[in-house]
Amino acid sequence: MCDKGYPVQIGVGDDAASVEIEEGSLVVTTDMLIGGIHFFSDASAEQIGKKAVVVNLSDLAAMGAKPLGLVYSIGAPGDTDVEFIPDILQAMNSTAREYGAYLIGGDLNEAKELIISGTALGTAKEDELLLRSGAKPGDIVAVTGELGASIAATKAVMSGVSLEDKESLKRAFFEPVARVEEGRVLSESGKVNSAIDITDGLAANLWQISRMSGVKLIVDEDKFPINKAAREFAEEQAIDMDEIVLFGGEDFELIFTVRSEAWDDLSEKLLDLGTEATKIGVVEEGSGVFIERGEGPEMLSDRGYEHFLG
């Protein structure tokens, strides 16, 4: 944690951490992960640490912010293996570094269950912040990457199906990714009117944009960029695809709405990062979220992702 340009003035060990900042907007987000709810009780320290960071950085990504640092509070049972917490912290730190952020402080406590509360700090210019409330009639509704891999992997693990030959599900489960660079591209374009990350599920997150922007969203089922392995898994297991794609959560992809004239340029810039974006619908005047399927648009259920044990 001592490379050139390291902005942390005071790290772990004093009453508080201190980071050098410039004038602008400080973006802050916090999330609590609880063992057995947000990660499996037998998850590895590396998996837990990585997810704790990705969950928070994904929220920064959805704001178009540049990550700066993270602080964490960890509660753990007294009989936790002595290496487990340091291993979680190491995974948090190395994951943070992958995104140009630093682990700058924290607090450890004894608790009945393993609990990780992370707070991520980022910076942005105020006029570039991506909000949930900015969608405008005429915008394209789009999504980065693919849908369904994370929840399909979780369902597979829960039903004892091996992920060994399911590379993309395995990756979604063990190596979740926050779309931080993509979020920066969206915000810098000046043409993206709203954004949110998919944590509660496509349906619930579309509803949040609809409600907060006061607009109607119409999405087309045939356009959804469904992960191939997730689709195969759902078919094999006879799981309703809606449960995977619409009501499954934690894809950590970004849903965004953008002026249509900016689409070509923006999708090309995302492709430069190796990320395909897909148009899945349009914004209209009105309210609610509708899905084109079968004989016409029907209102989409505003049902969120239920964490596996929550």
Added chain:
Amino acid sequence: MCDKGYPVQIGVGDDAASVEIEEGSLVVTTDMLIGGIHFFSDASAEQIGKKAVVVNLSDLAAMGAKPLGLVYSIGAPGDTDVEFIPDILQAMNSTAREYGAYLIGGDLNEAKELIISGTALGTAKEDELLLRSGAKPGDIVAVTGELGASIAATKAVMSGVSLEDKESLKRAFFEPVARVEEGRVLSESGKVNSAIDITDGLAANLWQISRMSGVKLIVDEDKFPINKAAREFAEEQAIDMDEIVLFGGEDFELIFTVRSEAWDDLSEKLLDLGTEATKIGVVEEGSGVFIERGEGPEMLSDRGYEHFLG
């Protein structure tokens, strides 16, 4: 939360909160409070919310930082009274406002026990940060306010002794105070070389300054500003005063070391805030923490405050 000068651009409700900032140092601290360990299981929502904020702001105070905002994550059992969490948040918000800070975001989860993780953000000029590591030989060791009321009150409650006629203990228990303005005065003086807030106990926190500054501290037992009601309670209950004053925690007072020539001016400025500061010792070359008592200085045990159930 809409008064003039409100710096929060985006509050609760989007992917993250956003706050306007100026160039300088961003000071960040996080603490996790767990029901039955850091507060009694039957504590009121108001008491919990207030303490969650004070614990964090006390860390900012010990850095000499100006509070900006707080974010929280709360985990609560599914059968928690529906009003309880909103009441905690209201108490957190009103306490934050007392110190000029704002509650700017958060996350709620279901957990086995009540857990509140708060992260406080503050600002400071880099050269004004109060560190644990700056104490210098020749400094005076001083402390704000009085010692022992918080732990005496906790011990009283645990042993079923009423606080009704013990006004100052009751206040310490229900209305803890973070020395935020005092911390600003210390940092702005430019003469305070180190500071820490008393959370682990006077002895443990003196040891932290000694270790991190690489100096010897000698304190004089006769100088300790012991809270009168705490002393009376300890005498009544035949509790060793050391357990109250040296090894009791959570006084949230500031220990600081200051150049002796600046003492008169500094203590007067603190008095202007209504806070008496007391010289309790000196900094010398060497290492360790020693206490003047009986026949001469003896080394003080580096034993911290054990939370009542932790």
